[in-house]
Amino acid sequence: MQYVGVPVMVRLFWTRNLAIAAFRAAMATAALISYTLFAADTRAAEVPVDNGAAVVMYHRFGETQYPSTNIRIDQLEAHIAELTSGPYTVLPLPEIVAALAEGRPLPERTVGISVDDAFLSLYREAWPRLRAAGLPITVFVSTQALDSALPDYMTWDQLREMVAGGGVSVGNHGVTHGHMVRQGHETVRAEIADGARRLRQELGITPTVLAYPYGEYGLEIRNIVQEQGLVAAFGQHSGAIGRTHDLFALPRYPMSENYGDMERFRLAVNSLALPVTELTPADPLLSAATNPPFYGFTVAEGITGLGALNCFASRNELTLDRLGERRIEMRLGEAFGPGRARINCTLPGPDGRWRWLGQQFYVPVEATAQR
Ligand SMILES: [Zn+2]
Secondary structure, three states, X not given: OOOOOOOHHXXXXXXXXXXXXXXXXXXXXXXXXXXXXXXXXXXXXXXXXXXXXXXXXXXXXXXXXXXXOEEOHHHHHHHHHHHOOOOOEEOXXXXXXXXXXXXXXXXXXXXXXXXXXXXXXXXXXXXXXHHHOOOOEEEEEOHHHHHOOOOOXXXXXXXXXXXXXXXXXXXXXXXXXXXXXXOOHHHHXXXXXXXXXXXXXXXXXXXXXXXXXXXXXXXXXXXXXXXXXXXXXXXXXXXXXXXXXOOOOEOOEEOOOOOOOHHHHHHHHOOEXXXXXXXXXXXXXXXXXXXXXXXXXXXXXXXXXXXXXXXXXXXEOEEEEEEOOOEEEEXXXXXXXXXXXXXXXXXXXXXXXXXXXXXXXXXXXHHHOOO
């Protein structure tokens, strides 16, 4: 399948309409039945296919001068209404990752709400509404912004008030909100350790989860986070979380004014993981030798209908190769340009839900040399 310069979500919805028309009957009957049978029959299977989570990510609320990181209040209220409508279980991120790490089951349609950077509009606009709705949130805090008393950000007192009020957990987001992929390893270690120390000093909390600033990470940064004793780390790429996921490369669905409508929100919070193994390349921080990446994975047994799998790359053409029954590999038309790049793969799942596997790459300037 090709991606030719159409925004991913637009393409996805276009694909979705066609796919729904083409597959709904089949998925709603045969696939749902086989899925149910699979789930019931294979408790000992190596790769459970369900009981993951979908995590959404916010930054600002009601700050319409920042449309790419903001969500309007009417959109937030619609999201809250959906999440409190019945089928969802909203849990703090530390609880979700602890369950995944310990192999404990999560409820059907588990959703996590994360808010990055501790902007003042979280305290003023979002928290009162989320608290009234009984929805827990996890706030990822870069400590320097609060230590510097920047006007756009919350104060430590406000954050303490939120934590004391219940339903608010706090995660590590480094100290300076720097680009870890451009920092030396000692600096990355200090960002994580010093951020944790300041959160402990101010809040009495030792965070178990981290969000990479800008969602940018590579294999070595991921390993540093694990060495520092955290349980899990999140990026900023779309996708649902499942049991085969690397806990230190977890996806979150970014919510913003353009991507915060109800259709996308429902798609996100109802999404299921696409369980895969043998994911390549091992390091999403690309070099001149690995750009364009040979992205590929093996889909777990029990996942059916792989003929309907679609993958799209940001800013790049993509050709999908199917090797045998379950191995999927992709060839990109050209190397990624510098900065963040993503490949999204989606597959119609049971009950009108979508399986979504997202992968983020980071491309240093020196990895973009023409070859
Ligand atoms: Zn951030």
